[in-house]
Amino acid sequence: MRLLALALATSLTVAGAATAQTGAPNATAPAPSSLPSLTSPLPPRADGKPPDFAFGAYQRGNFLFALREAERRLDQNPRDAAAMTLIGVIYRDGAAEGKNDLEASRWFRLASNLGDPQAAYELGALLLEGANGVPKDRDAAKAQFERAAAQNQATALYNLGVMALDASDGRKPDFAAGAQFFLRSANAGGDDGAYSYGVMLREGKGVPQNLAEAARWLKRASDAGVIAGQVEYAIMLFNGEGAPKDETQAVAILRVAAAKGNPIAQNRLAHLYVDGVVVGRDLARAAAWNAFAKAGGLQDQGLDVATANLTPDERSRFTRIVRGTIGN
Incomplete structure (x- = not known):
């Protein structure tokens, strides 16, 4: 199942400096990451x-066997929407035949018209992005997402939430609608919806601010492995916002997100190692995490200055840490 790589509106950005006076990290909430679809399971058949x-x-x-078997099923039942959707996914990903977005969209449309919510979502994704042979059509994409959302399809609900916050082309973000779509997505099992709804609760965008509820939803996203949720929940834990303060657990979660390549988590760990907060002061590790964060596009002049004059031993350890982390 794919999630569109759509950015949340900038008004969901968390304000604040890189570190608070206590050394607590702060972050800018990125959009949930796009997930690959090739090996992700399709939903169960609609007939149960x-x-x-x-x-x-x-x-x-x-x-290839999956494609042939799906085609065989259609020979037996020309209205087998789940088989149509599977064929569409295979053509979209180029998994058995050459990648063919136009052919994929044809199969998705057939299945969507038969009431398959996954097909409606997939067709909406192609229309929103614009693909080879498939013209970009935001309104048509939204209509397909709405069709899927009517059957409680979590990723369609999530993307409707993102679209509600879209401020491009002079649009006015509808935070209330976005929040409700994210909540519905979360209740339908969407962990990225849980993350986004938690951010809106924390910021009071579209819903009354509620830090305890925000922490609850962000914890769910964090526990589910949503990296952005891990960062945001760790920050709330570190600061004791909406949840009992637990700096040790917060750092443990940041380590997980940092190991997955999140530059915000890497940057915050670097600050903690510079300041000696929770973890011991260790400029070699600070420099290593700062290097990873910079490679991910997050520049921090303060960290550059703090780690500019490493001793020979610290430089040696810095090299070993970097090589050990990247596997060289």
Whole structure:
């Protein structure tokens, strides 16, 4: 299942300096990451039956067999929407035949018209992004997302929330609508919806500010592995906002997000090592995490200055830490 790489409105940005006076990290909330679809499971068939041979072959990476089996199913039942959706996914990803977005959109449209919510979502994704042979059409994409959302499809609900916050082309963000879409997505099982709803609760955008509820939703996103949620929940834990203050646990969560390549988490860990907050002061580790954050696009002159004059031993350890982290 794919999530569109759409950015949340800039008004969801968390204000603040890189560190608070206590050394507590602060962050800018990025949009949830895009997830690959090639090996992600499709939802169960709408008729409630267990996954069939086509689905199982797709899950095992035997895409050509999955395509042929789905085509066989359609020979038996020309209205098998789940088989149509699977064929569309295979063409969209170029998994068995050459990548063909136009052919994928044709299959998705057929399945969407038969009421398949996953197909409606996938067609909406192609229309919103614009693809080879598929003209970009925001209004048509929204209509497909709405069709999928009517059946409680979590990613369609999430993307409707993002679209509600879209301020491009002179649009006025609708924070209330966005918050409700994110809540519905979260309640339908969407962890990125949980993250986004938690951010809006924390900021009081579209809903009354409620730090305790924000922390609850962000914890769910964090526990589910949403990296942005891990960063935001760790910050709330560190500062004791909406949840009991727990600096040790906050740092542990930041480490997880940093190891996954999140530059905000890497930057905050670097500050903690410079300041000696929770972790011991260690300029070699601070320099290493700062280097990773900079490679991810997050510049921090203060960290550059703080780690500019490493001793020979610190420089040696810096090299070992970097090499050990990247596996060289």
